[in-house]
Amino acid sequence: MRLDKLDLNLFVVFDALYQDRSVTRAAERLHLTQPAVSNALARLRQQFDDQLFVRSPSGMLPTPVAEGIIQDVRKALALLGRSLTNNAKFDPANASKTLRVGIHDSLAPMVLPVIAQELHHKAPSIDLHSYYRDRANAVEALKSGDLDVLLDSPAVNAKELRQQPLGESHYVVAMRKGHSLAKRKLDVEAFIKSKHVHVSSRAKGRGQVDIALNALGLKRSISARMQQHQPAADITANSDALWTTPLILLKGTTLIHKPLPFEVPPLSWNLYWHLSAEEDPASQWLRKTIANACSTLLQQH
Structure with missing residues (x-):
């Protein structure tokens, strides 16, 4: 393969096809027609003497040859992009x-x-x-x-x-207005006796609060576990459950909060x-x- 005979734009198409696994989506990404992308793929196949992408029920899958060159292609495109922009001034007021x-x-x-x-x-x-x-x-x-x-x-x-x-953001203990603990000092004993709402991106496993409690030889009762924070706020606002959460996540809610009665590293x-x-x-x-x-x-x- 002779570099002086190779159109570097073909590698832009190659990268888009690798990302999208579809001629249609790659064409949309690059603002090209589907025939133009198909033509570029045909030229790439000829240059590498390989199919590069093969059709399957889940889209166009890269061949081992395509997998072997994708990182080098991306590095080369990034280097070229930096070379073109490093000396250019960026004007945010007029950038699109x-x-x-x-x-x-x-x-x-x-x-x-x-x-x-x-x-x-x-x-x-x-x-x-x-x-x-x-x-x-x-x-x-x-x-x-x-x-x-x-x-x-x-x-x-x-x-x-x-x-x-x-x-x-430091962890605090959130509760609804009017909660029985609202006007009392929240100690570890009251914390442990309460029901709790727990938010985690994982389906199971302990969070920072439970790890800290375990170090103290304690365990809390989690009555609701979920992956989103808004439902946790809603449940806490309409029950006697406590929600231990970074303070920033209480912005925009009606919940009140108290200091956590034991140490947990901030998020x-x-x-x-x-x-x-x-x-x-x-x-x-x-x-x-x-x-x-x-x-x-x-x-x-």
Whole structure:
């Protein structure tokens, strides 16, 4: 294969096909016609003497050859992109693009409005799209470019990612107004005797609160367990159950709260991005904007 005879745009199509596993979706992503994408795939197949993608009931699956070159292709495209943008000035007031944010369900209600307000005032032509992804898929989305940034806990680990701490929020014990404990000091004994609501992204397993209680030789009674925070707030507001949660998550609820009567480490959040975007001026501006907005919000809680 001679590089001087190769159209580098073919690799852009290759990357889109790998991400979308569909000629139709790849064409939509690249704003091309389906015949144009099909033609590019045919040329790639000829260059590599391999099918690269084969049809299946679940979409176009990459062949071993395609799997073997995808990371090098992405690195090359990222390097070329940086070369084109590193010397360019980014003007947010006149920039037109879409910011794709992966954000944990717990943070979205508080953080997204703040980010949207910042963009409205400083970059009115930048659109905000948010997606909830589990951590494994979110990391892959950052690698592929489906996400620009990810806001999540420090549990995310991948050597290809860069990260910046955004802040933390301390745990408190939330309860409804009029609760029998509302005007009393909440001690460990009263905490243990109460029923509890527990939120976790996992279907089973102990959280930070239960780990701390276990270290004290104690165990609480969990009457409701769920993966979303809004139902937890609703259940707590309409029952005598207690909900131990980071303070920031009580914003916008009618719940009152008391200090947790034992020590639990605060919940922290980080901002993540792929190393290929490290020096990109647009990414740098977006990261700074998000970090400033989120840090201010988290420091209040």
